[in-house]
Every structure is written in C-alpha cells, then in structure tokens.
Amino acid sequence: MKIPIQLSFKLFNETTTVKTTVEDLHIGETMEMYQKVMIPLFGVENYENTILQLAQRIKEKRNRLLPKPTIIPITPIRITNKVVKKEESLSMKIYDFVDNLFKD
Numbered sequence: 001m002k003i004p005i006q007l008s009f010k011l012f013n014e015t016t017t018v019k020t021t022v023e024d025l026h027i028g029e030t031m032e033m034y035q036k037v038m039i040p041l042f043g044v045e046n047y048e049n050t051i052l053q054l055a056q057r058i059k060e061k062r063n064r065l066l067p068k069p070t071i072i073p074i075t076p077i078r079i080t081n082k083v084v085k086k087e088e089s090l091s092m093k094i095y096d097f098v099d100n101l102f103k104d
Helices: 027-042 044-065 090-103
Strands: 003-011 014-022
Touching: 003 027, 014 027, 027 044
Parallel strands: none
Antiparallel strands: 003 014
16 A cells, blocks of 8 residues: 655745655665755755765764773683582581491
C-alpha cells in the first residue's frame, strides 16, 4: 500500500508544499522532502553546511554520553597437566579424617 506524504512550509504568505507516496515511511524520505523545500530558500551550500554542523553536534553529544572504553589487559593462559582439586571445607576434612580413622 502506498502511503501519501505531504510537507508544507509557510514563510510569510507563501506556502511551499512537497508531496510524495512511499511504500514504507523512512526518515530518509522525509529528509529528502525537507531538502526540496530548503534548497530553493537558502541554497545548496547553506543547506549542506547546516546539515554538517548538525551532524557534528550530534557526534559531539554522543561522545559526551558514551562511556569511555576501558582497556582490559589480556594475560596469557598456561595450560598444565595438573589436576585442580576443589577446596574442601573444614567439616568435610573432619568427616574424612574420622571416617578413615574407623576404617583402619
């Protein structure tokens, strides 16, 4: 289904209207419609400079909001043939001692 879009810009008594139809509404299509209105009023160079300035402000704002990356040093892992035993609790050690005591 086609979606009709209309953008109107009124400056004093003059109204400029841009119409189009799209399958899906994306921000790019609306930005192109704004471009068709703004370039005749302000010129290509002013329009492009303004877009670049806005992009720079957005980039600076994002950089302030994003946390600085932390660098975690990577330590090499040594692989050995040793068997790693779980640390036994004190109660288990006492139980094993008493159990072995009565087995003899």
